[in-house]
Amino acid sequence: MEFNEYVATRGQHLVRLGFVLSGDHHQAEDLAQSALMNAYRHWRRVRRMDDPHAYVRRILVNSHVSAARRRSSRETPAPTIETHGIEPDPAVALAEHDRLWRLLTELPPRERAVLVLRYYEDLDHASIAAVLGIRESTARATASKALASLRAARATALAKGASDDHD
Amino acid sequence: MTMTDLERDLRATLIEAGEHAPVVENLFVRASRPVRRRRQAWWVAGLATAATAAASVMITVVVPGGQDVANPAAGPSTPTPALSEALLGTWTPVDVPLFGGRTPGASTLPAGRVTDIAFQRDRSWHGSDGCNGVGGKYRAGDDGSFSASVGPQTMMGCWNVMHSEVLDQAARFGIDGRTLSFYAKDGRLLGTYARV
Numbered sequence: 001m002e003f004n005e006y007v008a009t010r011g012q013h014l015v016r017l018g019f020v021l022s023g024d025h026h027q028a029e030d031l032a033q034s035a036l037m038n039a040y041r042h043w044r045r046v047r048r049m050d051d052p053h054a055y056v057r058r059i060l061v062n063s064h065v066s067a068a069r070r071r072s073s074r075e076t077p078a079p080t081i082e083t084h085g086i087e088p089d090p091a092v093a094l095a096e097h098d099r100l101w102r103l104l105t106e107l108p109p110r111e112r113a114v115l116v117l118r119y120y121e122d123l124d125h126a127s128i129a130a131v132l133g134i135r136e137s138t139a140r141a142t143a144s145k146a147l148a149s150l151r152a153a154r155a156t157a158l159a160k161g162a163s164d165d166h167d
Numbered sequence: 168m169t170m171t172d173l174e175r176d177l178r179a180t181l182i183e184a185g186e187h188a189p190v191v192e193n194l195f196v197r198a199s200r201p202v203r204r205r206r207q208a209w210w211v212a213g214l215a216t217a218a219t220a221a222a223s224v225m226i227t228v229v230v231p232g233g234q235d236v237a238n239p240a241a242g243p244s245t246p247t248p249a250l251s252e253a254l255l256g257t258w259t260p261v262d263v264p265l266f267g268g269r270t271p272g273a274s275t276l277p278a279g280r281v282t283d284i285a286f287q288r289d290r291s292w293h294g295s296d297g298c299n300g301v302g303g304k305y306r307a308g309d310d311g312s313f314s315a316s317v318g319p320q321t322m323m324g325c326w327n328v329m330h331s332e333v334l335d336q337a338a339r340f341g342i343d344g345r346t347l348s349f350y351a352k353d354g355r356l357l358g359t360y361a362r363v
Contacts, residue, residue, distance in 0.1 A: 008195070019185065019189070036197075037198045147174070150173060151173055
């Protein structure tokens, strides 16, 4: 497969993955572009791999996790996330999605990445471990911890919402 | 796999969020152009250095009879000058990696701009970065060791060939024919110059 064919078939998917990971339009573009640049630089080697897309995805995810960690160690304000079309909505389902989307931003970068790989990319724990360069058991434990955090945060948010309605 | 409500909501949330990602039309160009440009700059710089080195080899070829073509007045018995002695004179930049990947050759400079540097016997150096005078003191050993101080300079913005940064970081130098190279303490090539 030529590089331009790969970009035509998978490029936009990489932008979407970048957005789901970062929650930011500019970061999504930058993540996809830099992962593709990296792949283009070594394309002769990358194209011979069993799954070139797995390689590019791995670059994108890890560069996001590294950058997010660096940012979180430098910055104290909570990250702002673009909702773009998933603003709170009167419809319950949309409001729930919006709440979950915001709760996701509060997770540590690697936990969020694990959940994105699991529930957006539909990867199993072994594949997630391969992407992040961690053990399968660590991937499983991280996913479990992240889900528990989300569950607790959602329960707290729901309880707060109910209490506000009551007042 | 049985999914909990939370997992189902999470999947739906992520898929919905993905639908709102920006659409990037020119990804191929954005990904490939910077790499191509860097490769091109690398080739141009490499060719310029190779051309300078080749020219210097041709110029310093000794003709039969022992006379140096580059310096016919020197005669057959002139000894090779010491390295520190060979540094004296004026040099023009050929490849300065610190200079943002550009090749500061004369062909790429605006007409009339001079970016040469000169080393004097009194251990002073001076030159121009394109629009600001630069200079200072230097110490060069015959073993290739080098250090330099940089004096005050104006900061007009123009081409700003980074002689000061090159000399300030240089720990060693080498002269191959008419090519002068400066190296950092870690062996990194800082800049290549050609004798004027």
